[in-house]
Amino acid sequence: xxxxxxxxxxxxxxxxxxxxxxxxxxxxxxxxxxxxxxxxxxxxxxxxxxxxxxxxxxxxxxxxxxxxxxxxxxxxxxxxxxxxxxxxxxxxxxxxxxxxxxxxxxxxxxxxxxxxxxxxxxxxxxxxxxxxxxxxxxxxxxxxxxxxxxxxxxxxxxxxxxxxxxxxxxxxxxxxxxxxxxxxxxxxxxxxxxxxxxxxxxxxxxxxxxxxxxxxxxxxxxxxxxxxxxxxxxxxxxxxxxxxxxxxxxxxxxxxxxxxxxxxxxxxxxxxxxxxxxxxxxxxxxxxxxxxxxxxxxxxxxxxxxxx
Numbered sequence: 001x002x003x004x005x006x007x008x009x010x011x012x013x014x015x016x017x018x019x020x021x022x023x024x025x026x027x028x029x030x031x032x033x034x035x036x037x038x039x040x041x042x043x044x045x046x047x048x049x050x051x052x053x054x055x056x057x058x059x060x061x062x063x064x065x066x067x068x069x070x071x072x073x074x075x076x077x078x079x080x081x082x083x084x085x086x087x088x089x090x091x092x093x094x095x096x097x098x099x100x101x102x103x104x105x106x107x108x109x110x111x112x113x114x115x116x117x118x119x120x121x122x123x124x125x126x127x128x129x130x131x132x133x134x135x136x137x138x139x140x141x142x143x144x145x146x147x148x149x150x151x152x153x154x155x156x157x158x159x160x161x162x163x164x165x166x167x168x169x170x171x172x173x174x175x176x177x178x179x180x181x182x183x184x185x186x187x188x189x190x191x192x193x194x195x196x197x198x199x200x201x202x203x204x205x206x207x208x209x210x211x212x213x214x215x216x217x218x219x220x221x222x223x224x225x226x227x228x229x230x231x232x233x234x235x236x237x238x239x240x241x242x243x244x245x246x247x248x249x250x251x252x253x254x255x256x257x258x259x260x261x262x263x264x265x266x267x268x269x270x271x272x273x274x275x276x277x278x279x280x281x282x283x284x285x286x287x288x289x290x291x292x293x294x295x296x297x298x299x300x301x302x303x304x305x306x307x308x
Contacts, residue, residue, distance in 0.1 A: 160196020
């Protein structure tokens with residue numbers, strides 16, 4: 001446990017994430033473990049070991065932390081949240097807990113995903129975790145008061161890459177599976193991508209995320225296959241995207257590429273690029289322009305029928 005505790009870093013504006021001082025918080029707690037949720041209920045994605053697990057530590061056990069919508073407000077929609085962190089850590093508070101609480105205010109149940117991270121894990125472990133998370137929420141939809149046809153995903157930065165990967169590399173349910181969770185589809189019903197990593201190809205890629213996911217000597221076929229702007233089809237879920245023009249860590253062309261691919265495939269999509277704001281601003285507190293993304297996203301979800 002001491003080793004795990006030593007992984008916690010109280011940092012101000014690290015170079016890899018450019019977390020903003022002007023957004024209302026001078027520091028964020030960044031950890032390999034999702035540490036923001038206190039004693040909230042959580043569920044492991046697999047009752048036994050996850051596929052490819054190399055140990056039995058907390059970092060080997062992907063999980064969902066539960067934020068059920070208030071009973072008087074719940075509308076049956078659900079969102080799996082993927083915090084960012086370059087596939088190396090998780091921004092568990094401002095890209096996890098705070099977002100879950102905002103969704104609860106809309107009547108949406110939220111589930112914050114702790115997925116497996118580098119250097120311990122590389123592809124396909126994070127994608128397996130994301131696919132399993134969507135299937136698990138659908139499998140327990142009746143218990144959790146959720147409509148299994150309104151289960152979306154929301155991701156920030158590298159978590160946005162994981163979310164867009166889940167939306168372009170999904171699995172149909174296997175009716176014959178012995179594991180009842182595997183009988184459900186892993187396709188999200190909608191996506192929300194917040195300053196996402198989309199492409200893994202130079203010059204627009206966030207190289208740190210690519211290296212952490214695929215290693216230093218990445219297979220070119222994997223780089224192509226996980227550059228998600230190349231994987232959009234008419235079956236890709238409807239998507240809301242936002243970015244900032246000043247983002248130099250994950251340049252806004254990532255969102256633009258995905259939006260263009262969605263338009264070409266005739267998938268419903270909405271994109272907002274705000275003039276100001278660095279990378280990693282989460283809910284963008286204190287920024288009257290970029291913080292509007294939550295209002296715009298809620299309006300989009302309403303228009304898409306998510307909040308019925």
